[in-house]
Amino acid sequence: MVPVPSARTPGSPSGPSGPFTPLDFQLVLLRRMADHNPGPVEDARHELGVSLARMREANKRWQATVRSPRSRPARSRYRSVLGEPESRARRRIGDLDCEASRWRLPLWPDLRFEILTAPDGTVWNEWLVRAPDAGPPVLRTVEDLTPWSCTVGEAARAFAPARPLEGTAPTRWGLALVAPDVRGVRHEVVAEFTWGLLQRTAPGPRTGAGGPPPG
Template sequence: MTDLIQTTGPGRPTPLDLQLVLLRRMADHNPGLVEDARRELGVSAAEMREANKRWQAAVRSPRARSAAARWSSVLGPPESTAARRVGGLDCEARRWPVPLWPGLRFEVLAGPDGTVWNEWLVRAPGARGPELRTLEDLTPWSCTVDEAARAFAPARPLEGTAPTRWGLAFTAPDGDGVRREVVAEFTWGLLQRTALREP
């Protein structure tokens, strides 16, 4: 049986759709950035809504493949794969380029049975990451979850408000060198906003 999710064809998700789905989730926090990115991709707001509809229909279809197979059927073969150990469990990290963010890759961590453990944006191998020293460096879309956690260790993970969202709590200096308690929010692994924690 032909997989429901293919890279071409009316009514089926495409690699462009993936970028639009990522942006759709980010629009709650950064509508201006999302609008600029949508225009850069050359699609209308209506086309963005349709892409999300196609994606949701494909994901919820009873004929859809496993999540791991779904990504490959939409994006094609991954640019790279690597064995990885998370805690005491083995998995495979699969990465695809995302033209909208050339310095990032879309990473899927898949277990031996094809179950997806995580789906998010990470820094591309060899790409230079941001220099994160103070709160002022934490601008929207500037860094990934891993980069913020390393720069401001120790960071404590927080439960996200949706499946594609993550949070981190950590201490970081402001421009005057005063250390502040911060909560950073991420969508698909990319920083969206920060807020000072209430004492």
């Protein structure tokens, strides 16, 4: 279980008709994570001091807003809830230019919520990434792949070459990778991520390939 830092958000909780707050947005992220890994989510919910009903209501309100035909563009929606980004930077991915906007979320002080926006305002990606001033996790063995321990990019770099897998929802990603255990035995593993954060691992097509890792 991953310890959850103190993350209480100032101000009174919003109700079904009140403003949608940064706390509510954190509950939206937690609600989707609960599908794969309810343990850390329950710990985080208790640390935030909110009920299960409040988390469900926040997710319901967010989904209704996203699916509404009158919904504002995704970038404007995030700014209306989270405020101005902590940072903005131009980024080039392949042949495409985009803007990376990042926000701080109290529940994950070492991470930032990032969106990648195309020049026409379309949001390409929405996920959690490591904060620039936070040290990266130590990822050497399959035992290091614990819930909430790393982001998609960190796992892919640590156990390259990792193969991306199609997620079961827009906020989910998967990686097929090979990682040694503490004895040096290699295992094929499927790592599952929600909002860019590792939730769980499962055995891949073959496990216990045997022998020490190459190199």
